[in-house]
Amino acid sequence: MSERRPLLAMQQVTQAYSLPRTALFSPPGSFTVLDSIDFDVCAGEAVGLVGESGAGKTTLTRILTGMERPQSGHVLFDGTDIWSADQAQRASFRRAVQMVLQNPRSSLDPRMRVGTALLEPMRSLRIEGDHVKRLHEVLDQVGLDRSALERFPHEFSGGQLQRIAIARALMPNPRVLVADEPVSALDVSIQAQVLNLLKDLVRDLNLGLVFIAHDLSVVAYTTSRVSVIASGRIVEVGQPVELFTRPTAPQTKNLVDAVLTVESGLSGTAL
Numbered sequence: 001m002s003e004r005r006p007l008l009a010m011q012q013v014t015q016a017y018s019l020p021r022t023a024l025f026s027p028p029g030s031f032t033v034l035d036s037i038d039f040d041v042c043a044g045e046a047v048g049l050v051g052e053s054g055a056g057k058t059t060l061t062r063i064l065t066g067m068e069r070p071q072s073g074h075v076l077f078d079g080t081d082i083w084s085a086d087q088a089q090r091a092s093f094r095r096a097v098q099m100v101l102q103n104p105r106s107s108l109d110p111r112m113r114v115g116t117a118l119l120e121p122m123r124s125l126r127i128e129g130d131h132v133k134r135l136h137e138v139l140d141q142v143g144l145d146r147s148a149l150e151r152f153p154h155e156f157s158g159g160q161l162q163r164i165a166i167a168r169a170l171m172p173n174p175r176v177l178v179a180d181e182p183v184s185a186l187d188v189s190i191q192a193q194v195l196n197l198l199k200d201l202v203r204d205l206n207l208g209l210v211f212i213a214h215d216l217s218v219v220a221y222t223t224s225r226v227s228v229i230a231s232g233r234i235v236e237v238g239q240p241v242e243l244f245t246r247p248t249a250p251q252t253k254n255l256v257d258a259v260l261t262v263e264s265g266l267s268g269t270a271l
């Protein structure tokens with residue numbers, strides 16, 4: 001088996017937040033949100049992250065994208081520790097790792113034309129070049145017409161808006177996309193279209209995709225490897241279908257059981 005060569009990796013990352021003192025002279029406590037986390041993604045690979053609410057997914061994402069500095073451990077991009085990288089390496093990291101958020105209706109400014117919104121990362125990341133050409137390339141990649149550039153967010157459906165949010169993330173030509181619940185705000189009927197788009201981008205652009213979702217079937221459809229996080233620790237890693245049909249860790253089993261409970265509840269209602 002060939003050795004994995006991760007593009008973006010967390011190694012032994014621990015993050016703790018201090019808690020307020022419980023009494024005047026008591027020492028401040030601390031709460032460990034992430035405990036010795038190893039997590040990575042290679043180019044052309046889609047990896048999933050699942051875990052119940054409060055397990056630490058958002059904190060992991062913030063650290064993986066460089067928004068938050070871990071208390072200990074390393075975040076490596078292309079083998080370089082982003083927190084000891086020089087300015088030029090930090091700038092290329094900021095371009096190379098982009099996020100797609102859950103709800104495009106709140107992540108896109110309603111008063112901004114789509115064209116202006118798409119150019120925003122180019123401005124904030126100080127990327128020079130032929131921006132019009134780049135806009136057209138990216139619209140083609142996400143399957144939107146060029147007329148979209150002149151329109152405002154309210155003129156689009158939820159699925160089209162998520163395509164626009166993905167287009168914006170693609171503008172800086174990233175090598176990794178981190179998608180946090182990218183389809184949970186969408187109608188089930190159009191979720192598959194956005195998931196297929198993400199899968200196509202992974203394949204066609206050799207992107208790394210980190211995909212976070214509560215819906216295990218969506219994770220199984222989109223990713224080839226999944227990590228389960230519980231109380232700040234990775235408790236199980238594996239191929240998603242295998243892992244969700246034969247979970248080993250009790251926390252994975254709980255996630256699977258929760259889905260089965262909801263599904264049987266829904267079918268009960270239908271009857």
Ligand SMILES: Nc1ncnc2c1ncn2[C@@H]1O[C@H](COP(=O)(O)OP(=O)(O)OP(=O)(O)O)[C@@H](O)[C@H]1O
Pocket residue numbers: 017018031033051052053054055056057058059060
């Ligand atoms: N800045 C902070 N200070 C103190 N505690 C925090 C801070 N940020 C997060 N936490 C706590 O860390 C834990 C993990 O939070 P996190 O948001 O990473 O979980 P999550 O898995 O993303 O949850 P959800 O799925 O509900 O978004 C929670 O108990 C949260 O209250």
